[in-house]
Amino acid sequence: MAQITIYLDDELIQKVKQASAEAKVSQSQWIADLIRQQSHTDWPLAVREMAGSWQVFPQQDELRAEQGDDIPRESL
Template sequence: MAQITIYLDDELIQQVKQSAAEAKVSQSQWIADLIRQHCHNDWPQTVREMAGTWQVFPQQDELRAEQGEDTPREPL
């Protein structure tokens, strides 16, 4: 497991200590959990909740219905 050194001012380190104690985890674990929450590769929950809320996109045939017939290609 790698280690990272970060520098925090006195006020911030006290907030970290208090928050970690309230969560009943080590300061290192509390910071790692916070980083995990902000460094993810999936869509945010708000985006996932939007699934199915928009109308279904039209099919290819529906989109091309008003375009008419294609002109046949000339033979090579």
């Protein structure tokens, strides 16, 4: 596992110490967890919850109404 050095002012160090103690993890683990949370690749929950919420979005039939009928496929 790699190590990284970061420089924090006294106020920030105290906040890290307090937060990691409250979470009952090491300072290193607390910082690693914070980085993990902030660097995820999933869509945020607020965005995922919006899926399907646009009621005015046209339905498939409405979108294709002016395109005409599909032509039949050729048999292989």
